[in-house]
Structures are given as C-alpha cells and as structure tokens.
Amino acid sequence: MRLADLTTLGVGGPAERLVTATTADELVEAVLAAEADGEPWLVLGGGSNVLVADAGFDGTVVRVATRGIERLPDAVGSPRPVRLRVQAGEPWDSVVAHTVEQGWAGMEALSGIPGSTGAAPIQNIGAYGQEVAESLVAVEVLDLDTGERRSIPAPALELGYRTSVIKQGWRAVVLSVDLALEHDPAGLSRPVAYAQLAEALGVAVGDRAPLAGVRAATLRLRASKGMVLDADDPQSRSAGSFFTNPIVRESFARTLPADAPRWPQQPELSPVAVPLGEEPAAPPPVTEGTVKLSAAWLIEHAGIARGFALPGSGASVSSKHTLALTNASGRATAAEVAELARYIQTRVLSAYGVLLHPEPVLVGLSL
Secondary structure, eight states, X not given: OXXXXXXXXXXXXXXXXXXXXXXXXXXXXHHHHHHHHTXXXXXXXXXXXXXXXXXXXXXXXXXXXXXXXXXXXXXXTOSSOEEXXXXXTSBHHHHHHHHHHHTEESSGGGTTOOSBTTHHHHHTOEXXXXXXXXXXXXXXXXXXXXXXXXXXXGGGGOOBTTBOTXXXXXXXXXXXXXXXXXXXXXXXXXXXXXXXXXXXXXXXXXXXXXXXXXXXXXXXXXXXXXXXXXXXXXGGOEEEESBOOOEEEHHHHTTSOTTSOEEEEOOOOOOOOOOTXXXXXXXXXXXXXXXXXXXXXXXXXXXXXXXXXXXXXSXXXXXXXXXXXXXXXXXXXXXXXXXXXXXXXXXXXXXXXXXXOBOSEEESOOO
16 A cells, blocks of 8 residues: 555555554554564655655564553542543544543643654654643553563653654554543533634633634634645645744754744753752752744745746645645645755754754655
8 A cells, every 4th residue: 555545645666565453452462563574664644744655665664553441440639630532543643633622631632733642752842832841641652672562651752842852763552542531510611722723713812712712713713724635625634733943952942033923932840859967059050041942933934835837847845834835736746845854954054054954754864
C-alpha cells in the first residue's frame, strides 16, 4: 500500500510490508517481531505529522489501529479527579469530543488536532493555550531497550515545547495514555488562555466558557486556517504546522525588528532542599532567558506569502496559514514538499539568522 493513502499530506511511496495492530497485544507483538527481524520498521498512527519519501519505506510499517476510552477510578481530592485511559490508536479529536460531551474540562482547546492519541505525548501537542502535558498523568509504553511494557509517569517524559524524551531518541512505543480532567458541574472550560480564542468566544483571557462553545470556536478557528481535515478543503491536505516556533536567547531576540512577535519563556526552577539549622546556599547565577518567536511572522517577512509555490511544483504554502505546506494541488511529491521547506528555511535564515526546524517526522528524506 502507498503510504500516501495513510498520511494527511497524501505523499509517500509504498511500504515493503504493512501490519495493522488492533489491540495493544498485537501492537507489541508486531513491533517486537519487526525488531527481531533486524530490518527497518516504522510505527504509523494517524499519519498527520509525517513526511514520507517518494521511494516509500523499505521495511515494516506497523499501523496503530487500537481503540478504547476507559474511565478509571476518580482521583478523590485532586483538582482534576476524572481519570481516563485511552488506547494509542484512538483518533485524538474523538477523545476530545468525548470529554466535552461528558462535561470534562482540560482538553477542549485541543479540538480538531488530527492524528492519534499515542502521538500526543510524543509531540506534546498544543494549541490555543493548552498542551497535552497539562492533562497527562502517565503513558504505557513498550520499552525497546528491555522489550517490556512499562507505565511511565508524565514527568519522566520531560515534556517540553513539541518534544519529549521519546521524540528525542528514547526507543519506546506508546500503547496507551492516562489523562486527568476536571468535572465542572456548570459545564465550563478551563480558563481560556489564548487571546484569539477568547476574542472568538467574547470573553476575557482567563475567563471560563461553556465547554461546547470552546470546542466549536476552536474548530472554527482551525478550519479558517485549513487546520481541520476536510475532504472538501484542499488546503487541509497538509501535515499541520510544518515548522516549530523558534526559541532563542533574549539577546538574539533583541536584534530582530521591534514588531517581531515574541513571548518570554519562564525558566523552570529546580527545588532546593535545605537541612534544618543550615543556611541556604547562594542562589545560582542568573542565566540569560529565552524567547519564543513566531515562525509564521519570520516566514511572511522573509518574503514568503500564503499560496507561494516554487515554479512547476505541486507543493505550496497554504493560502490560509503560512506555517502549513500543502498538497492542495493533489499532485505534489515528497521531494517537492521538502524542496519548498528547504527554500523557506534558506530565506528565513538569510533574512533573520534563524534556522527553522521541521515539526513533522521525516521518513527517508531530510532538509
């Protein structure tokens, strides 16, 4: 089967071998068998955050099609008492829709994100002021270093901006995800943390709103940017945001134009234990802070407009959102998508000295 048919970008050649796992046991068995064969293997969920080479994949592709949302015993006394266990292959937006229908708050602003649940903690998906890290309790993984199934608490995943220890190289396959959510009797959301979403809802940042309203507003905002999969919208034929927002030193950010959007990042301070009767040690020296920049602003101000395409290429920048590279033409190749991404990287690097990093997983090619 062509991997183009299993990815939201609609590009990519055939897999040498395709195995579909519908239970966690089948997923473990398929991955361990592929590992034992000593040949390349790839785990594929919703195919929404991947760019596969035109030559395809010379090995085994394990497609995760596990399903199930189980309510666990409540965590009494916790501000987020509702506990769910979700199988890795469950479509993410189906999970969010379920939580909103049940009146459980914590993931409503993550509505419309394509892909499967197992990918959510690997990428630490986020949008409109929420991240999965806020709701994640633990994941069950197949640890490829030991060949065993393990439950890993969320802090051990070292979740950061679109990253985790799994994305950084720990060889593990997510089997299920445990989540913690609020249950507001009035059916209200978590405090709305993103200005654009608050404006769409007609509330102030920090206010709560009806869960169903937050979900509906989020879906409308995402659809306006081509970020909700829609067979009738060619602009949604993408891998979502192709580049992450760069995080740079404060001193570097000051060299950029004054109107370049920037968001200071708060450093995480480690707790310090001081034995009774002893004086605390001198605080560590203050290190330079970091600032998150807008990749979309950098791209647009480097001269790349929405809808831009290289001559003769089937790949283009979305006409709705600068960060999405699309196969709106229906004839793009993976090589053309990668060529367009490299061109954008070069323009931004030349204009601002910032190297943009791709967000999708690249299979069989590089930028």
